[in-house]
Amino acid sequence: MGFRDMKRRDLLSLIGTVAGSAVMYQAATSLGLAAETTYKGPIKLDGDAKGASILILGAGVAGLVAAIELRKAGYKVQVLEYREKAGGRSWSLRGGDTYTELGGFKQTVGFDKGLYINPGPWRIPYHHRAVLDYCHRYGVALEPFNQVNYNAYLHSAKAYGGKPQRFREIQADYHGHVAELLAKLTHQNALDGTVTKEDQEKLLESLRAWGGLDKNYAYAASLESSNVRGYEKAPGGGVNGAPVPSTPANLGDVMQGGLWRFLGMGLRDEFQSTIFQPVGGMDQFPTALAREVKDLIRFNTKVTEIHQDDRGVTVTYTDTLKGGAPQTAKADWCLCTIPLSVLSQIKLNVGPKMANAISAVPYEAAAKVGLQFKRRFWEQDEAIYGGISFTDLPIAMIGYPNSGYGSPGKGVLLGTYVFGAYAMEYTAMPPEERIKRALAYGAQIHPQYTKEFDTGVAVGWHRVPWTLGCHASWTEETRAAHYQDLCQVDGRIALAGEHASYITGWQEGAILSSLDAISRLHQRVVTA
């Protein structure tokens, strides 16, 4: 085969085989196949670091990635971390863990071995190339996270008599009626002048296939519609094998029921397939990164002041376990990944622009509740394997475990994941009350809750001691006024984290921000 005859993907696979993934990635970018990210493959910090030292504040994913890359580039690296372990918000709670939130409310997680919840990030979309690359490079096993499950529920207490509906049925009915309406308009010549006759014919053909319309372009009880929304009696074998079609809801009920508003999430770029999760919990990701730099991290270390002058940066800290007098760490440079909710309270001599930016960004409220049940009734009784049910109740959703399908023992699901006013109310409750609420609401969707509940754990993010909130909450105005100031190198200090990105609340934002910040710091060092 001549080079000219190769298809683009053949070429890519050849380059990948010969040169490794980084070269292939750059080739893919130049061929226009990978424009969905600014990640350019493994970072190259070329040039002499001249033995420079750097203090990294925070051992979340932003800090860990920086520690790995800067040590590789020849820096003397120290990492200071408030928590007793690495990962920050990239965190899993499993059986035997204890978690004490602000206010001293302590929970001991009673989950069975191998069962967990991720109170923070729980998904890695396929286009979060930086996170995936670090997962691949440091051996983090991944498995699919089912964002959209056609057999999970959509629910409103005020629609369909409060009875949960299958995602598949709501989507089929919504698409079906829209298709039928558009087909009718086409047949009434309402599109003439806007759409050519040839295109109208193709449109009709596509509407029939997409909407599950019958041969008369009607969305009605038929094998065509049931092929999309499911059957009253599914096709089987033997003498009773003939299927019985199901009956779609009428247009008015579909519209007024309002469950269509839950259909769009999985269509959005952030939530499209494929999405991954690390096998065994999200904290497997930072744990793998921390393994590379564990000799550099000082844990249980609370930063109280960051001071820079012409010669370097001095960070004052206290040991939260041993107490004692404040101590100091010094370096030539500082990469600070401390969340702004905390950093805004720490004495720090940066210019007024960065100082104003640090103080200008509030943190989103969020709450999650994990519930362990005596059996996986959602699988056994309802054939729901992973994915998410959505509701307008204050729990917002029920997330089913995306692993361990068919296990005979107990199972843990995510019984609440909310933001905004509901999250504030959850956070203001004692943990056991949050669990009670999650159970009471969830039982409206799964009546099995009442009998099968075993134990739970609840996290309100404004009470998480190391972050005081879930993630940075920018507005159009605060972005315009402060974002660039937040991202500049101020003397010897640069900031990084999801807050210094346009992908707030995602680990990808933290890593891209970190790589960008250390690239610019490194540039200063090599050109100094």
Next chain:
Amino acid sequence: MNFRKTFAVKAAGLTALLTLCYAVAGTTLPHPAHAHASDASSAAFASPRHFGQTDGAALYQAICQGCHMPDAKGATGAGTYPALASNANLEAAGYPVAMVVHGQKAMPPIGEFLDDDQVAAVVNYVRTHFGNHYTDTVTAADVKAAR
């Protein structure tokens, strides 16, 4: 509520999307939110976009104590939530009003989730409890002027 702006700007995944779902739901589904039930327990979780509680104590318990704690003594981790108990900064009533409405640093703005009467009620409650004895009262008009 600046829903359109919120949706356009927050690319934070779920936050934006759920705000959308809720915002739409709020316009068409009859949430009991704005009935403003006076009983604290039935007012809980009234709406994703608006607190249902109306009296100061209930509002404090539904919102403020999440960070400032049930005894208003605050809490400290990597950062600190200040005590509201016996807090001299509450003397000028405009300060807590502005904090609730606009937020500052680790204090998120709550103004979009509360009407003027609710902000006044919770500020008046905090300024007359937990060892605070400020006798001047904040009115809804004061809050409106601070927005």
